[in-house]
Amino acid sequence: MYEPLLFIHWKQVRIALLPFAVAAFALPLLSIQGLGAPPGASGLALDAYRASAALEIWLPLYPTLAAALGVTLALSAWNWDHQLKHVHALSLPIPRWQYVLRKMAAGAALALVPALALWAGALLATASVSLPEGLHAYPTQLALRFLLATLVAYALLFALAAGTVRTTTVVVLGLTVFVILVGLLAAPLATLFPTLDRVNLAQWLMESLVEAPGPLEVFTGTWSLIDV
Amino acid sequence: MSDAIEITGLAWKAGQSFALRDITLRAPAASIYGFLGPNGSGKTTTIRMLMGMMKPDRGNIRVLGMGVPQQMPQILARVGYVPERPHVYPALTVAEHVRYHASFFPRWDAPTSRDLMVRFGLDPAQRISRLSKGEAGKLLLLLTLSQRPDLLVLDEPTDGLDPVVRRDVLSAVLDYVGDAGASVFISSHLVHELERICDWVGVLDGGSLVAELPMQAFKNGIKRLRVAGAAAGESASGLAGDPGRAPFTLLTREPADAPASPETWIVRGWEDSMRAWFAGVGLELRDVVDLDLEDGFVELLRSSRPSGEARS
Amino acid sequence: MSRARRGAVAAGLCLAAALLAAASPLAARQQSAAERALVQHLDTLLPILREARLQADRAAAARELLLRARPTETQDTLAIGLLRVVTFPDQAHLARSVVGGAWDGLSGMVTESRYLREFTFTFHWSSRKRTVVVDRPYRSIEAPVWAPPGIIEGNAREAIGAILFMEMQRTRLLQWVRGSIRAPLHPERVYRELATVPSHANRACMAGDLDACWTALGPGADSTRLPRWYSPEEMPLRVASIGPGRWWPAPILAARLKCLERGSPGSQPACARFLAAVAPEIAAPLGMEARRLLLWVALEAGGPGSFDRLVADPGMPTADALLAASGLSAEELTSRWREQVLAARPDTYSGLGASAGLALFWFLVFGALALRSTRWRPA
Numbered sequence: 043m044y045e046p047l048l049f050i051h052w053k054q055v056r057i058a059l060l061p062f063a064v065a066a067f068a069l070p071l072l073s074i075q076g077l078g079a080p081p082g083a084s085g086l087a088l089d090a091y092r093a094s095a096a097l098e099i100w101l102p103l104y105p106t107l108a109a110a111l112g113v114t115l116a117l118s119a120w121n122w123d124h125q126l127k128h129v130h131a132l133s134l135p136i137p138r139w140q141y142v143l144r145k146m147a148a149g150a151a152l153a154l155v156p157a158l159a160l161w162a163g164a165l166l167a168t169a170s171v172s173l174p175e176g177l178h179a180y181p182t183q184l185a186l187r188f189l190l191a192t193l194v195a196y197a198l199l200f201a202l203a204a205g206t207v208r209t210t211t212v213v214v215l216g217l218t219v220f221v222i223l224v225g226l227l228a229a230p231l232a233t234l235f236p237t238l239d240r241v242n243l244a245q246w247l248m249e250s251l252v253e254a255p256g257p258l259e260v261f262t263g264t265w266s267l268i269d270v
Numbered sequence: 271m272s273d274a275i276e277i278t279g280l281a282w283k284a285g286q287s288f289a290l291r292d293i294t295l296r297a298p299a300a301s302i303y304g305f306l307g308p309n310g311s312g313k314t315t316t317i318r319m320l321m322g323m324m325k326p327d328r329g330n331i332r333v334l335g336m337g338v339p340q341q342m343p344q345i346l347a348r349v350g351y352v353p354e355r356p357h358v359y360p361a362l363t364v365a366e367h368v369r370y371h372a373s374f375f376p377r378w379d380a381p382t383s384r385d386l387m388v389r390f391g392l393d394p395a396q397r398i399s400r401l402s403k404g405e406a407g408k409l410l411l412l413l414t415l416s417q418r419p420d421l422l423v424l425d426e427p428t429d430g431l432d433p434v435v436r437r438d439v440l441s442a443v444l445d446y447v448g449d450a451g452a453s454v455f456i457s458s459h460l461v462h463e464l465e466r467i468c469d470w471v472g473v474l475d476g477g478s479l480v481a482e483l484p485m486q487a488f489k490n491g492i493k494r495l496r497v498a499g500a501a502a503g504e505s506a507s508g509l510a511g512d513p514g515r516a517p518f519t520l521l522t523r524e525p526a527d528a529p530a531s532p533e534t535w536i537v538r539g540w541e542d543s544m545r546a547w548f549a550g551v552g553l554e555l556r557d558v559v560d561l562d563l564e565d566g567f568v569e570l571l572r573s574s575r576p577s578g579e580a581r582s
Numbered sequence: 583m584s585r586a587r588r589g590a591v592a593a594g595l596c597l598a599a600a601l602l603a604a605a606s607p608l609a610a611r612q613q614s615a616a617e618r619a620l621v622q623h624l625d626t627l628l629p630i631l632r633e634a635r636l637q638a639d640r641a642a643a644a645r646e647l648l649l650r651a652r653p654t655e656t657q658d659t660l661a662i663g664l665l666r667v668v669t670f671p672d673q674a675h676l677a678r679s680v681v682g683g684a685w686d687g688l689s690g691m692v693t694e695s696r697y698l699r700e701f702t703f704t705f706h707w708s709s710r711k712r713t714v715v716v717d718r719p720y721r722s723i724e725a726p727v728w729a730p731p732g733i734i735e736g737n738a739r740e741a742i743g744a745i746l747f748m749e750m751q752r753t754r755l756l757q758w759v760r761g762s763i764r765a766p767l768h769p770e771r772v773y774r775e776l777a778t779v780p781s782h783a784n785r786a787c788m789a790g791d792l793d794a795c796w797t798a799l800g801p802g803a804d805s806t807r808l809p810r811w812y813s814p815e816e817m818p819l820r821v822a823s824i825g826p827g828r829w830w831p832a833p834i835l836a837a838r839l840k841c842l843e844r845g846s847p848g849s850q851p852a853c854a855r856f857l858a859a860v861a862p863e864i865a866a867p868l869g870m871e872a873r874r875l876l877l878w879v880a881l882e883a884g885g886p887g888s889f890d891r892l893v894a895d896p897g898m899p900t901a902d903a904l905l906a907a908s909g910l911s912a913e914e915l916t917s918r919w920r921e922q923v924l925a926a927r928p929d930t931y932s933g934l935g936a937s938a939g940l941a942l943f944w945f946l947v948f949g950a951l952a953l954r955s956t957r958w959r960p961a
Contacts, residue, residue, distance in 0.1 A: 176777030
């Protein structure tokens with residue numbers, strides 16, 4: 043019963059997945075363009091400084107692509123069910139949790155496609171340049187981080203989209219109201235409670251999300267294809 | 271097992287405008303149960319609760335002897351459901367959807383599926399989004415019948431279909447019932463459609479079940495009587511509403527056109543032996559006319575509404 | 583006004599006047615020759631200024647002592663090696679532990695230090711209400727209440743190293759290395775610098791050419807250093823990586839801009855002019871952290887009395903001082919330095935394992951939340 047759900051998800055997302063896979067494959071290749079001579083060629087090897095500086099420009103694109111892919115996979119997982127008001131899914135003779143679990147696993151498996159494409163692109167990219175002494179290529183680590191970031195973004199949106207419209211609205215509205223309140227009340231609270239002056243709630247919220255053990259920590263780590 | 275479906279005290283309310291009120295219903299096993307009611311009467315809502323997709327405020331539902339929603343997976347493995355609107359994935363082809371659907375049902379009957387595909391003239395390679403309404407209806411029935419269910423729950427399966435397709439669909443249902451001995455719970459607002467196939471009828475109106483009886487009783491029991499000698503001012507209940515006084519249920523009473531003319535009474539539960547009752551109360555029964563099912567249905571609904579002339 | 587303060591004021595005025603004059607475009611056009619001369623002499627003025635500032639600080643500390651109330655709380659004075667540490671009795675145990683730990687790393691290298699004897703170290707938990715008071719020049723060791731002993735020991739090491747650094751102010755080493763005398767905190771940055779700064783000297787050093795390492799570190803730098811650091815192709819890249827300083831004189835800024843107009847006539851000489859004009863520690867392919875590591879390697883290699891030998895002769899050239907302190911040849915010393923740098927190679931994806939665990943944890947958490955998806959759907 044897992045394969046049919048994988049097939050259904052694939053049918054829904056394949057058109058979107060293709061550009062993601064192409065982008066993931068091309069990104070490492072684009073990022074090393076013009077940076078070095080092919081292996082065995084004479085002349086200057088890849089200039090380390092130029093390489094690291096040029097590669098840095100491309101770094102934000104990796105987490106961005108991972109986040110976009112995760113969101114796309116999650117929304118596509120539920121798209122048809124939402125359109126059909128879940129009637130077909132709920133008329134299937136399996137417990138709801140099994141259906142959701144298999145659906146989630148199907149999306150996670152599909153995330154492998156762009157991750158593998160990125161891995162292949164990164165391997166090709168690093169094989170096409172000769173690295174100078176001191177620099178190293180990290181195609182596998184980069185692909186792994188990409189996959190992990192995609193999975194986190196996917197799971198987060200999947201959980202949101204899995205709920206009823208009411209649940210999703212409550213969660214999203216709750217977070218929005220919290221952020222707005224934190225912004226509005228920070229100054230008055232700091233006046234009333236001087237000890238709060240040192241605590242920036244908005245900053246605290248952001249750090250809780252993007253720093254360990256926050257859920258988005260994987261997005262803020264190293265995304266280098268070539269580094270020391 | 272005595273009942274395929276057993277609903278007790280079902281209640282649900284949506285805002286101020288709509289509510290299901292204390293519905294108690296029993297669809298016997300191996301029967302075709304027609305769930306009649308006008309649009310908006312609550313048929314689809316009841317069926318969705320039956321299928322475990324909506325949570326009732328109150329009441330119990332048992333399907334094939336199992337509780338809803340506690341045993342839904344087991345129930346759904348034995349129930350074929352055709353919802354009011356097509357619920358199939360539009361981007362799949364017919365064959366893909368059949369394959370997808372089949373993988374969830376252990377009793378899936380692939381030969382039946384193939385036969386129905388041919389019988390319904392469905393193209394396996396056709397995308398579902400490009401199917402006509404009739405073809406989509408046939409596909410839904412194909413998916414349902416190939417599950418080899420013990421109970422078919424059909425929510426207005428022929429609504430919007432042309433007569434030919436409607437006949438194909440009902441014919442396939444009857445063939446399956448004859449072959450598998452399954453129960454059917456079919457909702458419709460088209461009374462004549464169910465007239466020939468149903469064993470039992472439940473009539474829902476305004477969220478209440480106003481009648482539940484064998485089809486034969488429904489068809490034969492509602493009559494139009496021509497009655498002379500009744501005083502115009504005498505209330506219907508005074509004449510026949512009291513079970514102790516009248517052996518039938520007076521649904522509506524139409525006054526006479528002229529003082530000498532007889533009144534028209536629509537009654538339920540009529541039997542020929544009741545003719546003698548009129549002489550006993552000083553009335554004269556001049557004529558007994560059979561009503562067709564649709565007229566009977568309309569009169570039943572008129573009688574059940576607060577604005578109706580009579581209430582049963 | 584004390585002699586020290588007069589010196590500080592004079593040097594400060596001199597430096598400020600030079601910088602202000604050099605920063606004025608009009609003045610730059612009219613007095614470029616004089617400014618160039620001033621710029622060239624800036625490095626020689628800096629040690630005088632620092633010495634003056636030190637004297638001024640001492641005077642200010644003494645004045646503060648006179649103004650402050652006499653201590654009302656009992657204080658303990660601890661002798662730890664050459665150090666004198668004043669603390670409260672209830673914190674003496676901790677002070678002995680963390681300052682002793684910090685001193686252990688230096689005790690073998692330093693047998694005598696005028697400044698260490700002159701300064702008192704104060705130690706107490708950071709508090710507005712309780713402060714250790716001493717009647718002589720002092721240096722506080724920061725001890726935040728939240729900090730574990732390891733961090734406080736690092737603070738103690740920093741404080742001791744900063745006082746020890748004063749010994750170097752009268753030597754020629756000051757031109758080459760600055761900061762606290764301690765083990766570098768971030769040797770991995772040295773690796774990154776060695777691997778990425780566009781310098782053929784760095785590349786050769788990375789590949790194992792020890793002479794190139796010595797050249798890149800620059801202790802024996804002379805007028806021929808630039809071509810040995812950078813090829814003509816590398817110079818613009820290096821210049822581009824050196825951001826414009828706020829107080830740079832106009833000629834230096836102009837040279838930088840000209841250098842970055844790659845391919846235009848005169849850009850190549852402008853690059854060389856710029857790199858020659860900025861301070862050597864900025865222009866060098868390896869920065870302060872790399873040099874500080876070399877100094878520390880030399881002190882460690884030299885063992886007992888190595889620091890004493892380092893500062894024994896104020897007129898000794900930097901390279902000779904390092905070799906004297908270490909007791910090694912330049913090749914041996916550089917080899918040890920290179921080994922430490924290569925060993926400190928940062929693991930770029932060192933946190934990936936933890937990140938992966940965390941990401942999978944959150945994946946499962948969100949998955950579990952999704953499983954709560956209800957059956958009650960169509961309404």
